[in-house]
Amino acid sequence: MLGLLGSAGVVAALIGSVLLVIRGIGLARGGEGDLRRPAKLVLAGAVVSMAAMQIALLTDDFSLAYVANHHATTTPFPFDVATAWAALEGSIILWGLVLAVFTWVVARRPADRLGAAALAVMGGVGIFFFGLMLTVANPFEVCVDALTTGCAASSPWPFAAVDTPVEGPGPNPLLQNHFLMAVHPPVLYIGYVGLTVPFAYAIGALALGVPGPEWLRRSHRATLVAWSFLTLGILLGGWWAYEVLSWGGYWAWDPVENASLMPWLAATAFIHSGLVQQRRGMLQAWNFVLVISAFALTILGTFLTRSGTINSVHSFTQSAIGPALLGFLVLVLAGSFTLFAMRSHLVASSPRIETFVSREGTFLVNNLLLTIYAFIVLIGTTYPLLLEAFTGSQVGVGEPFFNRLAVPLSFMLLLTMGFGPVTPWRGAPAGLLWRRLRGPAIVALATGLVVALTVTRVAWVILAIVLGVWVAAAIVGLLIELAGKRSAKSGSSVYTEAKTVIRNDQPFWAGQVSHIGVALVAVGIAFAANLPLHAEVELAPGDSVEFAGYTLTYQAPFRREEPNRLVQGVRVQVGQGDRVLTTLEPRANFYDNEMGGIITPAVMSRPGGDLYLTMRDLDSETVLLGLDTSPMIWLLWLGGLVTAAGGFWSLAARRRERVLPEPRVMADV
Amino acid sequence: MSDRARNIVSITVIVVMAVVLFFLVSTRPATVDRVAEIGSRIKCPVCQGESIANSPSQMAEDMMDLVAERVSSGTSDEVIVDELLGSYSGAVLLDPPASGNTLALWIAPVAALVLGVIVILWWRRHPGQDVEEPPPPGRSRARLIIGGAVLVLVFAGIVVFAANSLQDRPAVAAGAADLGEEDLSDVSNETMEAVIAANEDDPQIVGMRLALAERYFEAGDYRSAFPHYLEVAEHPSATDPEAITALVRLGWMAFDGNGEVETAVRLIDQALAIDPGSQLALYVRARVLWCGSAETEQAIDAFEGLLAQPDLAPETRSQIESDLDAARAGESCP
Incomplete structure (x- = not known):
């Protein structure tokens, strides 16, 4: 019964997705139509299917093969709820649900041509994932051959003769060992799936031939939501590993951890380069490349995690879904870049950068470093797989490789993070930079000296502290400078003026909160990695x-x-x-x-x-x-939280800004 | 204080502090934990993607003990690493060398960095047209054709690749499925453990249990293999060949792991009681006798008896012959 209900939900969501594509394309070509109803249908279908799965789990309905093989009557709360995403088929339901919510949110705005094109792309992604749920990863198959515990064979046909086992084996022990495993996947999925929104807007903008910054503005909030949740999800994953896997670590460059880090790096680069386009009109083409890569990396991550291609503690299941995801990945890459090539005469234009000693210059360095970082993680993760697939020879790529390349890159990023925020757009006189940065340099070195004399002289730790303090001090110094100038004019206290400065440009300062979070993470990692007993x-x-x-x-x-x-x-x-x-x-x-x-x-x-x-x-x-x-080690957890908090705080600022009338936005189209 | 004086003071302070800090850091006596460092470079053979330094498995701990022993006796890193890679099948270096088929791994990031810098510098000199004069919208026909061709080629590639990978790797449903008959090469040890544990009473599970035990056995992880072989040997629904394999392996482990020759011979004799002609049992029994006791005569007899069997595979025959020659020459077993 629940199998039928769940399947009906999936079919409804699939129909909704198809309608979104058809009507979205029609609307984008200048036709008439309503996209809210199909979006609501997708959402309703996804909610029904998730609800069916939850009811089945909570009522121990072993007639569903998924429940029979991943649940047991003894599974306690909240792990029975979390079992819905503890294995492949269920996790696709969660994926579909999150996608449906994002689609619905995008569709709530009145759809103009760009919005309609974006919704058509989201519908296309929906067709793939809901299609998976009806074919190779069907979570609502009924059990037709019961074992003593679990189910030996199942049928996708809801009316097949059901053979219900009396008990199931329960979820993977590693997953029911800690409550974080119930929370970590949904948070990470919001991050993963959220990146579909900027991707959809980008493809929509390319298809319509409007590469201007409008698609960036429209998807900015979704990008920030995705990035913040991705940050939080990676943090929770590390914390879970620390609390459960019992080797005292939180990050081992495991392919599945890398799978979540790669989209994060690409999204981080995208947030910065998107700003450059919005402010200066530069990097149009690059933004498309980045957002397509970020989305493709989430699909690659899902492929790595869920196809069983690499066996790791996370890849607890194997199935025919591998080729499907790989095919979708190549479709996304080939389709997007073909479209991109067809529109390249539109996107290649960008104004000249006057000088590298400018905000946009530091963003270029930041993007170069983050992209190389993501590339290193990508090649280190996939190289052994590719080599084995094509030549059959086995090589290992692990911690030593990643650490050797990622550690210096991370320090270079920290160094750049000190320069970026204090460097004005369009170029800065050298004197200004020196005045703004000599203080932070002195404070950072002095802190390093104190730590070296009192705590430890391990080089990596000292370097992390010096650079971490450098980042934080540059930010605080800038705030004090700006507030001080205002205070000299107005006569009110520096503290009051600092609050005004922050209020006037909250997204910027929210970004700086994230920067401080990253600096905390770096210091925390340096301590925990270098000084453990x-x-x-x-x-x-x-x-x-x-x-x-x-x-x-x-x-x-x-x-x-x-x-x-x-x-x-x-x-x-x-x-x-x-x-x-x-x-x-x-x-x-x-x-x-x-x-x-x-x-x-x-x-x-x-x-x-x-x-x-x-x-x-x-x-x-x-x-x-x-x-x-x-x-x-608490510095690491705190830093991760602060980084994500910066993202969320930035979102709060945008909402307030939206109260203002928006003629400026429309004028650009 | 004038601006100039302030600058001079700042520069002096920064330089002095940086030099002192560098001095403090660089004069710290280096205490490198060589054991942990070597451990982090070797992948644990019985786990998935973990280094032996991180893995809690028994085998990884044994390997770490070996590393600690070698380090304390002054062996060099490379020698220790080579020894581990040589003596544990499945142990892989996690630290790919910048040579051979992993050279590309090290070149690629550097190449990407150089390329990135070149692209940025090039863009600085050759920015696109100014935004004021946008090119006419629309799509060019040539681009459309090229794009379409690329798309078709890529799809053909995927279909071939997917077809191949589907052929190599038959899908294994999550949890449990047609136990025993499936190709298990793709299933992780953990999954097999879970499936086996969930279906302990199912007679079909014996085959999978034996496959898992063989996997542990081949990786040298006797401790994990032992309970599974024992279970197979005692299971009423195990087929004769299954029970024989389990008993013989138990015997070999008793000898090789614990040095218990008598137990080993007793277990293998149980296997021979099921099938007196079992070549595996006879051969392992002969090796145990040769390697584990002074009864070289008995071993030679046993080898000769085996060679008298007409249906030996050629490789097995040559292996036995070389063993027999060595035993006759009074050599100890390799």
Whole structure:
């Protein structure tokens, strides 16, 4: 029954998408028509299909093969809800739902020709994803051959003779081990799918032959929403890895992590280069290239994650969807760039850049660095796959390769981030830059000296701190300078004037908040990567060990039954001097559908950083404990949040601006 | 203070601080954690995409112990890396060298950077036409044809590629599907573990369990292989060849992993009780006897008995012959 309902929803969304394409093209060619209704149909269909899946999961309806193979009666809340996107077919429902919401939001504006063309493109993307749900990744297939647990064979035909299993194996243990796994995919998907909007506007603008900045203005908010969620999603992914994967790290240049980083890098470059076009009319062609690449990279990311082409902890499933996604990726690239080539005589025009010592000059450097960064991640991720596919020889590309190239690039980006915000558009006199930057340089070096004398002299850490402070000090210095000038004129306090300065150009200052967030991330990574301590100890109950200034006492092993798992671990008391700080429970979680236990770390967070305990081995007498520290790791989490917050704050500013009448926008068309 | 004086003071302060900082950083005694560094360069054979430094698996820990041992005895990095790559099949270098078939990886980013700089400089000198005089809109016929041709070519490429990849890699449904008969080459160990665990009572699962155990066995991960072989050996619905393979492998692991010759021989004899003519069992039994005990005579007899079998594969025969020659010459087993 629910299978029928879900399939009906998918069919409705597919019909809505087809209508969007047909009517969108008609409207874009100057015809008449309404696009809100098809957009509503897409949204309604997607909502119904997601609702059907959720009801099936919450009511343990094992007649659906997806539920039978990825859910169990014992799966607790919120993991039963999250199971809807814990495996391939379900995650496509989520993808479709997010796409439907973005489509509906775009369609809410009265559609002019550009808007109609963009909606037609979004409809096209919708046809592909809803089409997937009816063919190679059908989440609503019914089970026709039940196993003791799970389902051996299924049929896409909702009226097929159903053979309902009584129980399922439950979701992948790694995914039900931490609540972050319930949150991380939706957040990341909003980021991924959101990039469809600027892509759709770009293709629409190319098709109509209006390469002016209008498409950038119209998709600006969606780009910011996508970028902010992508930032947040990557952060949550790193945090999940840290809390669950028990090696004390948050980023391993795993292909699936890279899959989320590549669109982020491209989108970050796009946000900056889009500004150059809006302000100076430059980089028209480049913006098209970037936005097409960013969208293509999200499809590539989905392909890498979901096709099972690379086996990693994330690629928990394999299916025939690989060729479909790959085909769509090539269609997107070939189609977009063909259209781009056909319109190149329109987009190639751009005014001359007067000097590289200008805001647009720093943006050029920024774009060059970010693009090379994305390219390195792309080639490092795909090279082993391509080499193996074409020659059969196996090579590994891992952390050492990425770190060697990405670390210097990151530092160059930080250096540029100090220059960018204080450099005016159209060029700056050298004296102005020197006046604005000597202060930050002195503050940054002085901070570096203090840290080198008191904390550590590790080169990477010092470099990260000097450059991080340099970025922040340049921003604060600029704010003080601008507010000071106003205050000298008006007589009110610098603080009041600073608030006015920010209010007058909130998107700019929101961007600076993101810059400070990135600087925090850099410092956090430098500390956590360069100064961790590690030890392994074997302890009997009652034994104590000194580690990183803490006294760890192994109290006793414990064992407890939870609804969906058996938890076996040890209690370790953590003390400092005479004080008892806390008791940690490093453990292994045993799930029914996995033989070995999932080693789950216990973490104590303090201002200086984390203490990270893992249970390596437990027998009747002793426990083998892995002891790690992650110095200042909270800077990384905080920095990620601040970066995303900058994006969201910038959105708030745009909304206020929209109260103003918009004749200026229309005049440009 | 005049502007000039201020500038001089600022420059002096910046230069002095930078020099002092550089001095502080560069005079720090270098304490490189060689063990962790080498560990991060080697991919763990039984995991997916993790280095042995990051992986919690038993095999990775064993390998890290080996690295620590070699480092403390003063072996050079390259020698240690070569030893690991040589002795663990599936261990891959995660740090591609700038030579051979990974040279392109290192050249490409540099080439892209150079290209980017050239494009930017070129654009500076040759910007497009000014916006004031936009070219006439519309599409040129030549461009349309070229674009169409490219599109067709690319599509042909995709279809061929997709067809090939579909042929090589039959789709495996998520979770569980027709167990046993499917080509499992594409399925990850984790997936197999999950499917097996979810269908423990299903008699069809024995084949997949054996395949997984063989995979662990070939990677040298005896610890993971052991429970699966045991399960297959004891399973009532295992076919005879399956049970024989499991028993023989258990025997070999008992000998090779734990040095228990008697247990090994006993297990292999159980396999021979099922099928006295099993070549695998006879051969492994002979090797255990040769390598693990002083009973070289018995081993020679066993090898000779095997060679008397008419239906030996040529490679097996030559392998046995070379083993037999070595055993006769009184050499210890390789």
